[in-house]
Amino acid sequence: xxxxxxxxxxxxxxxxxxxxxxxxxxxxxxxxxxxxxxxxxxxxxxxxxxxxxxxxxxxxxxxxxxxxxxxxxxxxxxxxxxxxxxxxxxxxxxxxxxxxxxxxxxxxxxxxxxxxxxxxxxxxxxxxxxxxxxxxxxxxxxxxxxxxxxxxxxxxxxxxxxxxxxxxxxxxxxxxxxxxxxxxxxxxxxxxxxxxxxxxxxxxxxxxxxxxxxxxxxxxxxxxxxxxxxxxxxxxxxxxxxxxxxxxxxxxxxxxxxxxxxxxxxxxxxxxxxxxxxxxxxxxxxxxxxxxxxxxxxxxxxxxxxxxxxxxxxxxxxxxxxxxxxxxxxxxxxxxxxxxxxxxxxxxxxxxxxxxxxxxxxxxxxxxxxx
Amino acid sequence: xxxxxxxxxxxxxxxxxxxxxxxxxxxxxxxxxxxxxxxxxxxxxxxxxxxxxxxxxxxxxxxxxxxxxxxxxxxxxxxxxxxxxxxxxxxxxxxxxxxxxxxxxxxxxxxxxxxxxxxxxxxxxxxxxxxxxxxxxxxxxxxxxxxxxxxxxxxxxxxxxxxxxxxxxxxxxxxxxxxxxxxxxxxxxxxxxxxxxxxxxxxxxxxxxxxxxxxxxxxxxxxxxxxxxxxxxxxxxxxxxxxxxxxxxxxxxxxxxxxxxxxxxxxxxxxxxxxxxxxxxxxxxxxxxxxxxxxxxxxxxxxxxxxxxxxxxxxxxxxxxxxxxxxxxxxxxxxxxxxxxxxxxxxxxxxxxxxxxxxxxxxxxxxx
Numbered sequence: 001x002x003x004x005x006x007x008x009x010x011x012x013x014x015x016x017x018x019x020x021x022x023x024x025x026x027x028x029x030x031x032x033x034x035x036x037x038x039x040x041x042x043x044x045x046x047x048x049x050x051x052x053x054x055x056x057x058x059x060x061x062x063x064x065x066x067x068x069x070x071x072x073x074x075x076x077x078x079x080x081x082x083x084x085x086x087x088x089x090x091x092x093x094x095x096x097x098x099x100x101x102x103x104x105x106x107x108x109x110x111x112x113x114x115x116x117x118x119x120x121x122x123x124x125x126x127x128x129x130x131x132x133x134x135x136x137x138x139x140x141x142x143x144x145x146x147x148x149x150x151x152x153x154x155x156x157x158x159x160x161x162x163x164x165x166x167x168x169x170x171x172x173x174x175x176x177x178x179x180x181x182x183x184x185x186x187x188x189x190x191x192x193x194x195x196x197x198x199x200x201x202x203x204x205x206x207x208x209x210x211x212x213x214x215x216x217x218x219x220x221x222x223x224x225x226x227x228x229x230x231x232x233x234x235x236x237x238x239x240x241x242x243x244x245x246x247x248x249x250x251x252x253x254x255x256x257x258x259x260x261x262x263x264x265x266x267x268x269x270x271x272x273x274x275x276x277x278x279x280x281x282x283x284x285x286x287x288x289x290x291x292x293x294x295x296x297x298x299x300x301x302x303x304x305x306x307x308x309x310x311x312x313x314x315x316x317x318x319x320x321x322x323x324x325x326x327x328x329x330x331x332x333x334x335x336x337x338x339x340x341x342x343x344x345x346x347x348x349x350x351x352x353x354x355x356x357x358x359x360x361x362x363x364x365x366x367x368x369x370x371x
Numbered sequence: 372x373x374x375x376x377x378x379x380x381x382x383x384x385x386x387x388x389x390x391x392x393x394x395x396x397x398x399x400x401x402x403x404x405x406x407x408x409x410x411x412x413x414x415x416x417x418x419x420x421x422x423x424x425x426x427x428x429x430x431x432x433x434x435x436x437x438x439x440x441x442x443x444x445x446x447x448x449x450x451x452x453x454x455x456x457x458x459x460x461x462x463x464x465x466x467x468x469x470x471x472x473x474x475x476x477x478x479x480x481x482x483x484x485x486x487x488x489x490x491x492x493x494x495x496x497x498x499x500x501x502x503x504x505x506x507x508x509x510x511x512x513x514x515x516x517x518x519x520x521x522x523x524x525x526x527x528x529x530x531x532x533x534x535x536x537x538x539x540x541x542x543x544x545x546x547x548x549x550x551x552x553x554x555x556x557x558x559x560x561x562x563x564x565x566x567x568x569x570x571x572x573x574x575x576x577x578x579x580x581x582x583x584x585x586x587x588x589x590x591x592x593x594x595x596x597x598x599x600x601x602x603x604x605x606x607x608x609x610x611x612x613x614x615x616x617x618x619x620x621x622x623x624x625x626x627x628x629x630x631x632x633x634x635x636x637x638x639x640x641x642x643x644x645x646x647x648x649x650x651x652x653x654x655x656x657x658x659x660x661x662x663x664x665x666x667x668x669x670x671x672x673x674x675x676x677x678x679x680x681x682x683x684x685x686x687x688x689x690x691x692x693x694x695x696x697x698x699x700x701x702x703x704x705x706x707x708x709x710x711x712x713x714x715x716x717x718x719x720x721x722x723x724x725x726x727x728x729x730x731x732x733x734x735x736x737x738x739x
Contacts, residue, residue, distance in 0.1 A: 020648060024656035031660060035668045039679050046677040089534060090705055092697070108525050115528040123704050125539030127675055132531050143527045151524050161479055161514045162486045165503045167493035168460060178496040198652050206571070282391075285651045286564050290395045293556075298402060306673070307411040308498045310418065310466075316410040330463055337494040340461040 003217055007225025011199075015229065025195070029187040029237055030244065036183055037176040037249050044130045049096040050076040052085050057105035063116070063142050064098065072134055085119070095121050096135055108146070169254075169337045177252070180245045181332040182305050185267060186325060187241060188234050189299070192271025193278070194292050196230045200279035201288040219367060227272045234268040235261070254339030263335070266349070267328050270356035274324075276363035299325040324355050374583060378591040386595050396561075400553045400603055404610045407545040415501050419447040420467045421459050428476030434487065435469065437513055443505050460492050467491045467502045535704050546611035547699035548672035550604060551692045554630070555637050555666055558600045560658040562593055562641030567654035570645075593638045600634045611703075620706025626699070629712075632719055633695045639726040640691075646733035666692040694718050 016022060051064040068075045076094060079085045088094035099117040107114040118135055122128035170177045203209040212222065238261075245251040253260075275292070282288035302309075302316060303325035309317060320326045327348040334340035342349070386393065420438075424431050438444045447465055450456060459465045470488035478485035489506050491499035536543045569575040578588050608626075611617040619626070644657045667673060669683060670692035676684055687693055694715040701707045701715075709716065 018650065018653070020653045021650065021656065024653065024660060028656060028660045028664075032664055035664060035683075039668045039674055039683050043678045044675060086534075090707055090711060092701075108527070112524050113526045113528065115530050118529055118531045119534050120531060122533035122536035122539055122543075123700055124544050124675065125533075125536055125541055128533055128536070129539060132533075136529050136531070139527060139529055143525065147525050161510065162484060163507045163510050164486050164488045165507070166488060166490045167496075167499055167503075168457075168490055170493035170496055170499075173493055173496050173500065175496060178494065195652070198655070202652065284389070284568070285655075286561075286568065287389060287392050289564065289651075289655055290392050294395045294399055294402070297399065298406070301403070301406045301411065304495075308495050310498075311412050311414055311416065312410045316406075333494040334461065334463045338461050338463075338492075340463065344461045344463065 003221050004225050004228070007217070007221065008228050011225065011229040015233070025191065025233065025237075026240075029190070029241060032187065033180065033183055033241055033244060036179050043175075044127050044134070045072055046074050047072055047095045047131050047134065048074045048076050048093060049098060049135070050079045050085055050088055050094045052079050052082055052097060052099045054102040055100050055104040059105040059108065059146065060100045063100060063139065066138050066142050067098070067135075070138065073138075089119070089121050092121075096131055098135070098139075169252075176249050177337065178333070179305075180249055180251045181336040182303075182329045184238060184241045184245060185264065185328045185332045186300065186303070186305060188238060188264060188268050189271040189274070189296065189325065191234045191237060192230055192268050193275045193296065194289070196226065196272045196275030197278040197282070197288045197292050198285050199230075200226060200276065201282050201285045204279075205284055219364065223276065223364060223367065226276065227269070230272050230275070231265070231268045234271070235264060238264045251336065253336055255335035255341070259342060260332075260335055263328065263331050263345075263349070263352075266352055266356060267324070270324055270352060270359060273356055273359035273363055277359055277366065280363055280366035299323050302326065303329050305329055321351075322355065324352060327351050327355075374581075375587050375591060378583060378587070379594055382591055382595045386599070396557060396599060397603065397606065399556065400549065400607045401610070403549045403553065404546070404607060404615070407549060408542060408615050412541075415443050415498070415505060417445040418443060418466045418498070418502055419464055420444045420469060420502075421448040421450050421456075421465045422446060423450040423453070423456065423468055423470045425473045426471040426475040428471075430476040430479050431471040431487075434471075434510055434513055437509050438469065438506060441505070441509055443502075456490060463492075465492065466495070466498060467506070469506070540616070542611065542615040542617050543700070543704055544672075546607065546615060546617045547696050547703070548670075550607045550611075550699060551633075551670065551672065551695050552663070552666060553607060554600050554604055554634055555662055555692065557603055558596055558634050558637035559641035559644070559662055560655065561596050561599075562638050563644040563654040563658050564651050565596075566592060566642065566645035567648055567651045570649040571651055589642060593642065596641075597631075597634055597638060600637070601631065604630045604634070617703060618706075619703050621702035621708060625709060626702045629695070629698050629702070629716065629719075632716070632723070633691070633698075636691055636719055636723045636726070639723055639730060643726045643730045643733070646730050665690050669693070670696055672696060691719060691722055 015025075049067050051067070053060050053064060064078070067073050076088070079088065079097070082099060085094065085097040085099070089097065097119040099119065101115065101117070104114050104116070116139060118132065118139075120128045120132050120135075167173055200209075203212065217225075242253075242260075246253055274295070278288050278291050278295070282291060302312070302320050302323050304320075305325070309320055309326060312320070331340075331345050331348050334345055422435060424435070435446075439446055444467075448459060450459065450468065453470075456468050459468070468488075468490040470490060472486065472488070475485055475487065487510060489503045491503050493499040533539060566575070569578065579585075581588075583591070605627075608619075612619050640662065641658070644661065645654055647657065648654050665686075669676070669679075669687045669690050671687070672692070676687050676693070679687070698712050698715050698719075701712050705711075
């Protein structure tokens with residue numbers, strides 16, 4: 001037991017001695033949390049719109065005017081020709097161009113129908129879809145206005161149905177409420193996995209591993225001595241992240257805090273085991289770093305952090321059964337936002353436990369005291 | 372000159388010997404492009420929903436059938452009361468609950484304001500929005516049919532044209548993004564770590580006392596990575612164009628030149644980072660914090676810059692990736708030439724010069 005404590009003490013001394021590294025360990029996760037909470041926003045705002053008006057009538061001017069004082073839109077002004085409008089798009093200055101054809105007003109009065117053209121810069125497809133939706137709504141509003149002015153209707157004989165949407169657990173649909181719980185746990189694998197892997201390979205690379213190998217330290221003592229410091233750092237970081245999330249970003253914590261810490265601990269053990277395994281497979285820090293990086297990128301992209309797992313193709317969902325991040329992200333959202341209890345998430349618990357045990361056994365099996 | 376080539380050869384051998392790293396270097400772009408291209412979609416299919424039908428009437432069952440036969444939804448559970456909803460959501464399987472209140476059909480038939488409720492689990496916010504949008508559209512269609520498509524006076528048709536990307540393919544955004552990310556990863560991170568490695572192991576001093584001068588050492592160090600990055604970049608380009616059908620409307624030569632410029636910038640940043648530290652771990656973390664994270668979040672790769680708060684928009688101007696992504700999109704998709712992209716190009720050049728200056732300054736202090 002005392003040997004393990006000495007090892008832990010040594011690790012902490014090493015970590016605290018390297019001020020730059022310490023700063024990185026603290027700032028990296030905080031930066032990710034803050035960046036994601038403020039920058040990560042799929043909301044579409046400040047759309048630049050230009051208008052090509054071939055009609056020059058009251059209707060066409062009223063329609064264009066609708067885009068003037070409305071949030072989400074930034075009215076660039078009138079452009080004389082289609083060609084110049086296209087130029088604005090090539091320059092990246094206009095996101096949308098509204099083209100009002102000649103005889104727009106006359107056709108509406110005479111034929112009861114007219115067409116406007118909406119050009120949308122669609123390089124970013126999802127943004128274009130939303131922009132198109134916004135602009136269409138405004139044009140339809142205008143349409144409604146002129147219909148009501150010209151054809152006063154008799155109210156209420158038609159069948160009517162309203163669809164009420166309710167968004168539970170995140171009623172304002174805030175992106176950060178959705179992101180922060182997942183990020184909190186995702187950071188643990190960064191600390192546990194990446195730093196632990198590099199730490200051990202470094203000992204190999206600079207030769208101190210051999211010194212450790214000739215001491216009477218046993219295998220399990222060495223592994224515990226390496227695991228404990230990173231688990232402690234990870235938990236400290238989790239606490240800081242949680243405080244920032246709750247007090248700065250007002251993320252609800254519906255579920256039980258001990259349950260969250262329990263999962264954080266389990267997930268950290270898993271991450272450190274992964275780090276250990278990677279370190280036993282690598283000769284240089286560069287190798288370890290790239291292997292860890294590769295695993296992390298795959299884990300993160302497939303985890304449901306950005307796009308939900310249910311929508312992925314079957315092969316990706318099969319791959320995901322061994323992705324620890326997938327389970328922990330489900331747990332984070334379920335417990336923090338919905339207040340799920342242990343019984344609700346026990347399936348994820350056992351999956352994580354199984355993965356952690358497998359990783360640790362592999363790491364212990366691969367770790368040799370010989371060089 | 373012979374000495375220099377010998378040195379470059381040594382560097383190449385170092386890299387080529389490490390098969391595993393090499394494999395991963397080329398594996399990362401493949402995996403990312405494939406995942407982004409084929410796995411990450413926000414398209415809904417077979418989302419699991421629950422039904423709370425308090426009405427049990429013609430219209431409620433017809434609407435339910437409509438939703439279920441659309442292919443977007445799959446009925447997982449029939450609920451009996453309002454109190455069952457929260458436990459169902461807590462298990463995390465059910466994504467939406469469809470609620471018909473008592474008297475729904477009756478209200479609907481008699482022109483009173485009937486209402487149906489869609490309760491979505493918004494802990495997964497994007498899915499929740501898509502689900503309610505799809506369901507609302509299907510329900511609205513049903514209502515329109517019931518009303519028997521009536522005549523609409525003074526109707527304005529909206530002909531939307533999606534310029535540059537008519538099918539709204541996601542690849543148009545992520546191919547330039549992944550390319551930028553991988554180039555940064557390989558160029559900046561690899562160089563900073565290799566140089567830090569030489570320092571950590573003490574072999575840097577051996578190099579310094581060799582007859583090669585500082586410039587030759589640095590240049591020799593980065594040359595292999597320049598080549599590796601360039602091959603990687605071309606690989607992603609080929610995957611994007613041939614596999615994901617991203618167009619290449621502009622000049623390939625210009626694109627390759629811009630790519631070289633960006634790689635050069637990334638390499639110089641890598642050298643700069645390595646001049647700040649002697650430890651590989653620190654070099655890696657600095658690359659991660661200074662470059663990769665801001666690139667992912669602030670370059671406009673995933674999240675639109677215009678929607679960010681002001682301070683972050685201002686910060687995004689110093690992220691090199693932002694300019695490179697604009698250049699790549701400009702050349703590949705819009706098919707524009709240097710006439711449109713000279714500003715971005717100049718910014719990248721300026722940044723390169725800046726970091727060259729900074730690194731030289733740091734190197735000098737190190738030597739004295």
